[in-house]
Amino acid sequence: PLGDEVLASYGILGDKKTAVIEMAEASGLTLVPENKRNPLITTTYGTGQLIKAALDQGCRKMIIGIGGSATNDGGAGMVQALGVKLLGREGKEIGFGGGELKKVFRIDTKYLDNRLSETKVLIASDVSNPLCGPKGAARIYGPQKGATPEVIKELDESLAYFAEIIKRDLNKDIKDIPGAGAAGGLGASLMAFLDAELRPGIEIMIEIVKLEQAIKDADLVITGEGKIDSQTIYGKAPMTFSSKIFPPVALTKH
Structure with a gap:
């Protein structure tokens, strides 16, 4: 999350086409020492690298678990890793972290990995928070990521701004969608850039393991x-x- 290399893993199901990715493997809070936690600079870039690695392995369906994040960058780092250019007023790419979002002037998706157009992405999330506002990513989860009240306010405003740029350039309004605020706003970018479907992670698990049938007599x-x-x-x-x-x-x- 701070730009250092970490060893991260993901799974591939028996069909050889479905990847199971946990964003916390590459962008998780436990990867950042407590004294270095700062959502202004932490990034989801590593999560994007995991998605790209799964694409390289031929996976065209992905279940992405989003939770336990150290980030509040609205998923910007993830899409940067996948080829999206987030450009400032001078035409240069912005840096990483939630503190950079207000510098975005234009979004260029020309170089977004084209394999994603043939990939079904399912988000597994255990929260329904919107991207910003009183119940948004920064205000609800910012404190545990090291954000002060001043930083929380800045991040909340930055996420709202990023949502407006996405709405203008991608014609997708994700700001108030339940779950958009999951993992520091990663849910928003997965939906906006990867056309992902968001479902409660526990419901996906219940379906996969047929839990209701298994515990019907419990x-x-x-x-x-x-x-x-x-x-x-x-x-x-x-x-x-x-x-x-x-x-x-x-x-x-x-």
Whole structure:
């Protein structure tokens, strides 16, 4: 997330065409020491590199898990890695990180990896936050990424600005779409640039492993969650179980 090389992995399912990518492998909060966390400079560029690597392996369907990010760049770094040019007023490409978004004057998608046009992208997310505003990426998740109140305000304004540029240049209005604010706004760019479909990650998992069938005779399901707090209501696993399968009972440390 800070531009240093990290070892990241992704999976390929048995069909040899479906990649499972976890953005936190390349752009995760745990990759950044606490004293270096700064969403003004962290980037999702590495996530874009993982997507490109999967394309190189012949994958034309991708399930991308977005969560646990160290970033708040609206997915700008990801699309930069995939060939999109985010240009400033002088025609030069902007740098990396959420602090650069307000410098974007024009978006050039001419060099976006053309293999993406034949690739189906499914976003697995456990939150439904919009891109910006009171419940947006910066205000809800910025503090845990090292953002001060002043930085949160700057990032929120920058994401709103980036959304307007996307709307103007790509004719896609993603600012208020539920989930656009996931992973520091990565959800927004996946939808805007890669035509990705966003679904709750827990629902995708339930389908893949046929969980409802497996637990149809169970009296209790135990699911792990770091803590139960104000973020939990935005589509995380415990809420999915409580709303769709069992009455809500939670055991948690926090």
